[in-house]
Amino acid sequence: MELAIQALSALAQDSRLRIFRLLVRQGPDGMAAGDIARELDLPASTLSTHLSVLANAALVRSARHSRSIVYTADMTAMRDLLGFLVEDCCQGRPEFCSPLLDSVVAGCAEPSDCCTPSDNGTVQ
Structure with a gap:
């Protein structure tokens, strides 16, 4: 922390x-x-x-x-920081975080590892 x-x-x-x-x-x-x-x-x-x-x-x-x-x-540090901030996103229900993740992906000029959502809904 x-x-x-x-x-x-x-x-x-x-x-x-x-x-x-x-x-x-x-x-x-x-x-x-x-x-x-x-x-x-x-x-x-x-x-x-x-x-x-x-x-x-x-x-x-x-x-x-x-x-x-x-x-x-x-x-990697930024991804870890974002992960920390949304670690307990919506009381453990990652589907509620999808609007946040969708906006992160949409904001990327080019898809990259930092802007790609994983299967469990977290950003990698």
Whole structure:
């Protein structure tokens, strides 16, 4: 539960939410820190602080690619967070959660593992 609180707290700030949503849109290729800063018009020092908060909340990962650090959204962590939030969905009756799951799937630009409902009604 502590990690869920940390993740929700990290996403409760406008710039961090914008960064996370941008990285989700970028998919597994991620985005270099400098490109994120330019795209969202954030100073490098401010971006660094926000990325650190998101990384500490396990929502983003980073990898060095040559001279750049590339950030990606950790979709497994996000799936786990969403799973935690709907763990006891509708008193154990997953069919009541189908409107939520349908809206998640409909909101995906392309079907992917993070947006595919499983046979038991949870999002994988």
